[in-house]
Amino acid sequence: MATEMSAFLRKKIESFSVKPVVYDYGTVSRVGDGVARVVGLPGRRYGELLQFEGGAFGMAIDLEEDGAGAVLLNTGNAVSVGSRVHGTGHVCDVPVGESLIGRVVDPIGRALDGADIESDTYYPVERPAPDLVSRRAVDTPLMTGMISIDSLVPIGRGQRELIIGDRQTGKTTVALDAILNQKGKDVICIYCAVGQKASTVSAVLDTLRANGAMAYSIVVAATASDSPAMQYLSPYAACAIGEYFMERGRDVLVVYDDLSKHAVAYRAMSLLLRRSPGREAYPGDIFYLHSRLLERAACLSRERGGGTLTALPIIETKGGNISAYIPTNVISITDGQIYLESELFHNGVRPAVNTGLSVSRVGRAAQPQAMRKVSSSLRIELAQYREMAVFSRFGSDLDASTRKMLESGERLTILLTQGKNELYSLAEQTALLFLFKNGGFDGVSPKQMRLAAAEMLMKLHVMCPDTLEEIDRTGDLSDEAKRALLECIGA
Amino acid sequence: MKTAKIVCAPNVSDDAYAYICARFARRFGAEAFERETDAQLLGGFVVLFDGKVYDMSLRTQLSALRADCEKE
């Protein structure tokens, strides 16, 4: 072994020829506010990753006749006037591949959790979205394990579904639960943090680790203390890492948490580059910032391997206003939105999904047969309940049928709530909704509803485990299964 | 005035420095020279001239050799 090794080294050294390493360089002529002016650097390319003396990185974002404007990816004062800069010869890229699974990286692929990432494949962070003929219609469900979402706003693989709501409404929880529910379903999950507090990111990591989700997940993080440019790159890097798997026929789920902060980081970067501001001081290309990112989520055609990349971007609203500039921009890009409301959240409805405003534009087609059978009338039922609830507030005398409907609506609302990290399988969801429809919860007082649902599930698991298994396996609710479920409640 | 900056390892002799200057003047048309010393180069020299870096330092050569070995 040792001789083999030294023979190898000798051969290497003998065949190694000493030749000068020649490359272009430039000099920093001005630096400040995260932006550097570089003079020289003859072979500069647009979007190229630049390396500064001392190891700091930057990205060439304005090419001029005698130099370039660069945004710095590092914070602090690592770069000073007179510092030498050289191009890396490639645009900003990240390592991709199997070796990233279970890891935490920054947007240029540096490990944040220990040993270096080992990969010989690099993808540029900016890549074109799959074109029209490389796509196919979304047709496979991506179950989130949350009954209110899977029944009313189903998400399909390759879809972009926005999670939107005020702060403290459980947006990240919904996204994380969706990741946790992919356990054992052969979906690679990527959580991308943009401008989050470092403590928030580490809490997310704890949740993922505690639930065994890091075995199939990757975390890409640019925290609030990172430079605006780093935050700007983060979602694109996460997407590139996901694309590697998508292009190999795999299913990928990417969570962007959150794009409001991404927009703010880009605004800061643009203003520092002296690009003129538009509405709410955002630059003119703020729409393209998000559209080119989210368009990269796709359901590839069979010829392209059939892989999918599902995106769950998160947007934080202020005072529940979804009509603001950035929220409407992103709504106009995504294929639907899950709207979380603080009023619901504080009333204990969690996930706090506003079922009236939440829609999924493609998911219905990708809903499992079983779910379609039991959820088709839910939306109308809830809408009628809400309208009735408003009217009943005026204290007019309620007749018996109206009162009955109100109670049923209240029970349904509670049935659709779930604890954090407490996820239901398809069969469990289907069974609960089916039994609800068939009187399984009639007469239960709303206060007892949560308990009743939990007891019901326990009963089902004891009494008809085969039926549940069948629903999960076939994705359908057969007449036989219906009978078995009804038998359980003695109907 | 086209100036070449020549960063040398401490062990580069004055003769060697003069030779490097002469080569750069003849080959690339450098008109003025600036000498600097950097112990981190380990050996050899680095020339900065006309937007290009010509790196003949021992440090860089060794890391190139290392990269070459790691490839296999």
Added chain:
Amino acid sequence: MSSEKIQGKIIKIAGPVVDVRFPQGKEPHVNALVTTDDGLCHMEVSQVGAGVVRCVALEATEGLSCDVGVWTTGEGIRVPVGDELLGRVVDVLGRPIDGMGEICARTHMDIHRPAPDLRVQKPATEIFETGVKVIDLLVPYPKGGKIGLFGGAGVGKTVLIMELIHNVARAHGGNSVFTGVGERSREGTELIADMRASGVIEKAILAFGQMNEPSGSRMRVALTGLTMAEYLRDVQHKDVLLFIDNIYRYVQAGNEVSTLLGRLPSAAGYQPTLANELGDLEERIASTDKGSITSVQAVYVPADDLTDPAPASIFSHLDATTVLSREIAEMGIYPAVDPLASASSLLEKEYVGETHYRVAMQVQETIQRYNDLKDIIAILGMDELSKEDKLIVRRARKLQRFMSQPLFVAKAFTGEEGRFVPVEKTVESFRRIVDGEVDDLPEAAFFMAGDIDDVIEKAKTL
């Protein structure tokens, strides 16, 4: 135009805007097309100075470097036109993107063209039927006119435009051109699949510059589609349907490059050239003595703000405007057409006839009155209203629900087969509601129904 090819050199890149130095006196003119050495990046000249021209790239500029050579082509952006395009899908430069091989068109046309002369233009007075109740009743669409569908994000613009393609393009039988500007690629894929399945694609041309593409492409693809429609009108003397989804994205793309081109921002950060850019496009969409272009344009309303400079400028160019409202969409009523904010120049007695006009007016009055009463109801409750007012409220709620309609293209979503309701049936149905002939039917029966007979049938099952 000189065919001599001149070489220049890139000296500056800022996003999609690229400065190129050419020999003095040999600069290409404004709107000329130039390409890089490798032919991979096309750019359109936007401003010309002494020796330096400023271009907008139609493809991504990432990885491009200074000193790269750029060649003039001696012409502007020219796209293939004519019968060879039928059934095909192209990009901004008229290159096929449907994977079905090259397009060997005999004729090519520059995408920048003048608007037709005032003398040959024809006003639009004839109505075309859409089969969508609320539109046919309240916003009759003019044949050969310009129609806008306004709406904020996610209120159903694209679904409605797809439904119109489904209903109108098929019945129309003539040629149609669909231009996708800055919208979702997924929708493009689905549209192509739908049109192939229904066979409509054989008579259609599709041009796409979707939201994943750089601003240059989105800014010009509307002109690409329009030019193809103009050829059908001017040379083949046809009546053409032109769908543009979404015209706002055309303005937006112009805005993205505007400040990089060195222009100062105008109101709300828009380009100072907003009105001109829009005029250049909209004035070309016209009906002439040779043929007609009927255009249906979706208009995105940023932040739900109809007074935003872009939608406000687009308004003034249109003959009929359908406004989709979030409030109505939240009630679950689709298509979410706002019956009071929508308007058509054809909703006049002499165009639609006495009965249609009367019914339309009554419908609007009833809903207006209901809206006024809503505040009173909210404070005092229904019980405090007079008998007549109660009747108005009940009828208005029925009218609102009756304005919903199962759409063919939303079948996967609603699970219901779409309905095409002929105009006469629509008018008759609404007439029976406002005249109080169906006061006894329950509200729920009016929801997601076709004509009034459907409602009566539905009421029996409730």
